[in-house]
Amino acid sequence: MSKQGSASALMAEQSPGPLVAFENVSKIYGKGDAEVRALNGVNLQINAGEFVAVMGPSGSGKSTAMNILGCLDKPTSGRYLFKGVDVGGLASDQLAMLRRHFLGFVFQGFNLLARTTALENLELPLIYQRIEKARRRAMALEALETVGLADRADHTPAELSGGQQQRVAIARAIVTKPSLLLADEPTGNLDSARSHEIMQLLTRLNRERGLTVVLVTHEDDIAAYAGRRLDFRDGRIVRETRNTGKPSHAQ
Amino acid sequence: MLSNTLLMALREIQRNVLRSGLTVLGIIIGVAAVIVIVTLGAGTTRQVGSEISKMGSNMITLVPGGDMRMGGASGAAPPFLAADVEALRRELVGVSAIAPYAQRMDQVIVGNENRRVNIVGTVAEISVVRNWKVTDGRLFTLSEERSGKAVCIIGATIRKEMMAGMEPLGATVRVGKLSCEVIGVLEPKGQAMFGGDQDATVVLPIRTYQRRIVGNDRIAQILISGADSADLSDLKLQITQVMRERRNIAAGERSNFSVIDMTEVAGVMQTTIGVMTTFLSAIAGVSLLVGGIGIMNIMLVSVTERTREIGIRLAIGATEREVMLQFLVEAAMLSAGGGLLGITLGLIGAASIAPAINVPFVFQTSTVVQAFLFSAAVGVIFGFMPARRAARLNPIEALRHE
Ligand SMILES: Nc1ncnc2c1ncn2[C@@H]1O[C@H](COP(=O)(O)OP(=O)(O)OP(=O)(O)O)[C@@H](O)[C@H]1O
Ligand SMILES: [Mg+2]
Numbered sequence: 001m002s003k004q005g006s007a008s009a010l011m012a013e014q015s016p017g018p019l020v021a022f023e024n025v026s027k028i029y030g031k032g033d034a035e036v037r038a039l040n041g042v043n044l045q046i047n048a049g050e051f052v053a054v055m056g057p058s059g060s061g062k063s064t065a066m067n068i069l070g071c072l073d074k075p076t077s078g079r080y081l082f083k084g085v086d087v088g089g090l091a092s093d094q095l096a097m098l099r100r101h102f103l104g105f106v107f108q109g110f111n112l113l114a115r116t117t118a119l120e121n122l123e124l125p126l127i128y129q130r131i132e133k134a135r136r137r138a139m140a141l142e143a144l145e146t147v148g149l150a151d152r153a154d155h156t157p158a159e160l161s162g163g164q165q166q167r168v169a170i171a172r173a174i175v176t177k178p179s180l181l182l183a184d185e186p187t188g189n190l191d192s193a194r195s196h197e198i199m200q201l202l203t204r205l206n207r208e209r210g211l212t213v214v215l216v217t218h219e220d221d222i223a224a225y226a227g228r229r230l231d232f233r234d235g236r237i238v239r240e241t242r243n244t245g246k247p248s249h250a251q
Numbered sequence: 252m253l254s255n256t257l258l259m260a261l262r263e264i265q266r267n268v269l270r271s272g273l274t275v276l277g278i279i280i281g282v283a284a285v286i287v288i289v290t291l292g293a294g295t296t297r298q299v300g301s302e303i304s305k306m307g308s309n310m311i312t313l314v315p316g317g318d319m320r321m322g323g324a325s326g327a328a329p330p331f332l333a334a335d336v337e338a339l340r341r342e343l344v345g346v347s348a349i350a351p352y353a354q355r356m357d358q359v360i361v362g363n364e365n366r367r368v369n370i371v372g373t374v375a376e377i378s379v380v381r382n383w384k385v386t387d388g389r390l391f392t393l394s395e396e397r398s399g400k401a402v403c404i405i406g407a408t409i410r411k412e413m414m415a416g417m418e419p420l421g422a423t424v425r426v427g428k429l430s431c432e433v434i435g436v437l438e439p440k441g442q443a444m445f446g447g448d449q450d451a452t453v454v455l456p457i458r459t460y461q462r463r464i465v466g467n468d469r470i471a472q473i474l475i476s477g478a479d480s481a482d483l484s485d486l487k488l489q490i491t492q493v494m495r496e497r498r499n500i501a502a503g504e505r506s507n508f509s510v511i512d513m514t515e516v517a518g519v520m521q522t523t524i525g526v527m528t529t530f531l532s533a534i535a536g537v538s539l540l541v542g543g544i545g546i547m548n549i550m551l552v553s554v555t556e557r558t559r560e561i562g563i564r565l566a567i568g569a570t571e572r573e574v575m576l577q578f579l580v581e582a583a584m585l586s587a588g589g590g591l592l593g594i595t596l597g598l599i600g601a602a603s604i605a606p607a608i609n610v611p612f613v614f615q616t617s618t619v620v621q622a623f624l625f626s627a628a629v630g631v632i633f634g635f636m637p638a639r640r641a642a643r644l645n646p647i648e649a650l651r652h653e
Pocket of ligand 1: 038062
């Protein structure tokens with residue numbers, strides 16, 4: 001309990017700056033000849049409430065950047081500031097607390113627990129938050145309702161379509177009311193119609209709840225939902241575009 | 252959180268009931284075997300104890316022949332005589348009763364009934380030495396003993412099976428060629444652990460037995476009961492001294508008789524049973540070790556199978572410790588469950604075997620608790636390595652795992 005308290009306290013003071021920031025972040029995999037610079041001196045700021053699309057060719061470092069944003073990985077050099085706090089100095093338990101309370105993940109492969117109902121999948125992050133059963137259930141049902149799947153609460157992933165699974169995964173990511181939602185190619189496994197449903201859902205969450213969304217995609221029409229677009233190439237951001245048609249919801 | 256962890260573990264076990272069952276089979280068998288062995292061992296120990304106490308407390312037996320434990324020959328050893336009994340009666344201090352004792356199998360006839368039973372020659376003091384009680388009638392009087400009168404006391408079986416519907420007291424019983432009058436009936440003593448019915452017996456005054464049944468004046472054993480406060484080892488020393496003097500055995504020469512303390516014999520037997528029980532339990536315990544390795548094996552497989560699940564848990568904010576705890580609890584639950592099952596099977600097994608081998612079923616709470624804790628510990632110990640492996644997975648790689 002005390003650890004949770006300290007993690008919340010860590011992030012308690014609302015810093016006026018960006019929600020997340022990369023300061024000259026590099027990520028190097030391997031050593032010597034086998035060395036790969038997945039990220040090469042990236043600078044980046046994302047404000048609370050923004051909807052950002054990350055694009056770029058395969059191997060350009062998008063997923064690497066997402067993993068660092070998600071506190072699943074640490075930069076080799078440079079600083080990653082989450083709400084102004086340097087994540088590089090945190091222990092693995094503290095990173096887990098950050099993920100538990102402030103981050104939500106959506107993956108290309110849905111990553112729901114198999115043979116586990118939608119409702120139980122949604123309850124899982126709440127269990128780690130030590131939220132008691134009745135409230136957990138209510139929160140999970142509410143999140144399922146938000147993604148329009150309240151009637152599928154007792155279905156296991158195997159009993160759901162791909163689009164439905166991804167909506168359950170989004171519900172699981174937002175059930176804890178995180179500050180930042182990270183989605184790495186969330187529509188990569190879905191057909192066009194299903195992809196647009198997912199994007200409409202994410203847009204709604206961004207607009208109505210002020211949820212900050214960072215999303216990786218290879219499709220221009222998917223990226224068009226975002227307020228800002230970052231293009232990666234060889235571990236760097238090579239272009240940054242503001243989408244005037246769909247303005248960012250940053251203040 | 253712990254209750255959630257327990258629930259999660261339970262669900263995971265339920266999901267793979269068959270596999271879980273096979274995983275803990277070693278534990279189940281091991282625990283069941285240990286429970287059966289320890290329970291029957293305790294039953295046998297208690298049985299020996301009660302047999303010995305039935306024989307009478309503080310009892311010392313004097314038998315011909317050198318130290319039995321040293322393998323002394325008893326064949327050529329001189330038997331005891333009435334004079335020896337008189338001498339012991341005179342010289343020993345701290346004795347409550349002394350009874351000469353001899354026995355042999357012989358024909359007993361009552362009316363049309365005819366049976367070979369154990370014929371005993373002794374004196375009234377046997378009731379003190381061996382806790383024999385007369386339920387009907389009386390013991391021998393001193394004058395009956397001295398004169399070698401044809402009177403007898405019968406065991407409960409003789410009365411029940413050979414004298415049904417008869418008034419036993421005053422009836423005439425033929426023992427070998429001797430006709431004797433029944434003056435008493437002994438309280439039933441039940442089945443002996445080794446050997447047959449202790450109540451199929453006819454007891455005669457020793458002199459009657461010597462003259463009319465065997466035709467000699469030998470006394471096979473002398474049974475001596477120490478007074479309540481008596482020091483048995485001191486009494487044994489006294490007996491040895493008296494007998495060596497009477498037989499003129501020089502210092503340094505071996506005695507041609509033995510003084511046996513029944514409680515000591517019981518102690519040796521019980522210790523032997525204890526050692527046997529421990530030894531057999533240890534062998535059964537090896538099965539627990541094998542069971543533990545089985546659990547480790549399956550948990551390792553499970554960690555690999557569930558790599559992606561572990562990745563998901565880490566991504567949504569589980570700490571390494573929580574992931575580790577989850578797998579540890581699962582392993583402990585598996586093996587503790589197997590332990591419970593093994594305990595149940597073991598108790599059922601012991602309860603059904605015990606009557607068959609004529610031993611009481613002794614339920615020992617401490618054994619059950621220990622078996623349970625031990626099996627749970629096996630799970631924790633052998634689950635530790637797989638659990639640590641799960642906790643140390645890299646979340647990114649785990650999420651990518653196919
Ligand atoms: N664990 C790792 N070990 C070594 N190299 C890695 C590792 N992860 C990523 N890389 C390398 O880092 C570079 C960036 O990978 P990353 O996964 O970030 O690319 P991406 O932009 O997400 O590509 P894609 O669009 O195909 O998903 C690649 O060259 C990749 O091979
Ligand atoms: Mg990628």
